[in-house]
Amino acid sequence: MSGTLRKRARRNLDEPEEAKTEEMPTVEPFDIDNPSSDVEIYAKEVLASLIADNLPPTPNNFSLYFDRLLEDKSENLRRQIHSMLELEESNDDENTIALEQNLKQGFLSIKSILGVTANLYKNMALMNKILEKRKDELSASPDAKEALSVIGVLEGDVSKLNSILKTQSSKMKDIYDETATIVKTVENETIFDNKFGVYNKRYLLTKIEQEISLISEFKHKSSLMMIELDGTLKKSVKNEKAIVLMTRTIARLLLKTSRRSDIVSHYGGGVFSMLLKHTDLDNAKRAAIRLSELVSNSNFFLADREIQLKISIGITNIDSNYSVEEIVVSALDGIQKAYEDKKTDYAVSLR
Template identity: 45%
Template sequence: MMKQGEQHHVRNLTGSTNDLEKYAQEVLKEMIREGIPPTPSNFDAYFDKLLDGKPAAFRKRILKLLELEDGGEDNHHGVLEQYLKDAFGNVKKFLQHINLLYKNLRHLEHMLEKRLLETEAVADKDSLMTLLDVLKKDVQTMNKIIKKEAGELKERYESTSELVLEVQDYAIHEERYGVYKKNYLLTKMRKEEKLIAEFGHESTLMMVRASDKILSQITRPKVRHLILRTVARLLLKTSRRSDVVAHYEDETFAILMRHTSLDSAKQAAMRLKDLVGNTNFFVGDREVVLDVDIGIARISLDRSSEQTVICALHGLDIAYQQGDVCGICPHDK
């Protein structure tokens, strides 16, 4: 028999599930009404897009259900990348231990040679010399074996090192900030351009840079990293599940916002600005209020992905110079 608390939990879960079913039907109807093909990728983007307009209590119930889902393929790749890096670290440590053992054996061999020279001053030394000769041969044999093994391990280490470097070139996660890498962002942008060409929807790129006014006051690398890590965390907090949050370069991050118009991107920029403006921390006795500059550009078929990035960066510079919440690429106004 269920306890009262368990019955209450089941009722809540059932109610949320019913809400989810009704909402999923609403999303599907809206996509059909706007002529958007109900592919899994498009459905995911529209699911997040329409959820923004729902009451806070409803969003909370739906998001709580979604938390029960698996993290997805990209998160799985991220875990595999971390496993590979950890394995590489273990191989490196293992080789270091082998190298230390080899050095110790070399030291032992030199010590035996020294002792052999010392025994030459002994009058009755035949048996001792025989014993030391045998011991030296044994050590030399061991030394050759260890040296051979160390050479093979070194080759394996170098091969593994090259493999890891190649994997890192294809890695999609930026572990320093917990977001995606630049190469993954550009790949996703090119795919989005193909989808826009096929289905005609709108998508937007947002570039976000930690304020130079704030960073210029910080000289300690660890504190600068903390600031950038905080910016990345806030971007993840304000983004939708279908968005791609990535570290572009230096102090600049990017968000690919699928199925998002320029007007919707402006509203998102305002929410982000408010959130960032309410974030502060202390550096010594001095309070620092976080700030960012934001630029946005439409994903356009009339230019390449790289040109769209440049366009959004131009908007970012405009926001910085004019003190606006966000700057829009001049070509997209």
């Protein structure tokens, strides 16, 4: 989009009122029928697709279609648009996640301070015992009266300091308990899973519920995928730390293969989910195949053993006639079907 701005004329205060005019800036409007760049042509195509699917061209719907249709475009156009998106990226959810992480880090710092204070208190108690021991040793010598007197004074000072420290430590523990309560309250409202770096179960269920309402209103199609490290692979590894590391690798690959409009979250117990908005079952299958290939090409090293990663994926459609729980259970059933079917890594499960 191009446009020319003219220099604003300086107003002459000595001129009569009717002569006091200034030239307004002019901007050349975007001609939707004659787009001048690849990006504008693509934007027009996105808008046309929304209208063809009888969806209102709201910012949210436009963003969803913008991401979805981009998958079938040339590598050059995708690269061009992604570079533009990176420059203007501003996500409220990301800001919320950063706030949650900072809050939890602050809580950990307070916990560390409490630990250091507790150790200091223990050391002061130990010092008291040492002083008492030295006093007993000196009392056995008849020439140590003056030393005993000094130690007695020192013992009294240490005792006072110890009492003050004990009081302060108690107050700090109270502050810690209050902070823990606040953090627990915040955690009940969080949207981020710190362990795996994706959204959490609470956020997922909220988004599925919202999507059900949107589907009921606009009649589009969306899908849900549940993803888990393959059961056979987990049984063969038998190393809890290694399984956690492999699961984190799966989380990173999910983020890598997802679109901006997809919701990647940790459902719990190492099971991940991907909410695919405006995506029917056929396109969800395509996404599952891409993800499966990406994972299978990622090897994991455990000591001198090389392990090929493998996942099981359950896919279901989001139907406004069913509850959030029924939809989630259906996708989880798909994981079990995929695990039992050795020919493929994914299975579709419908109610």
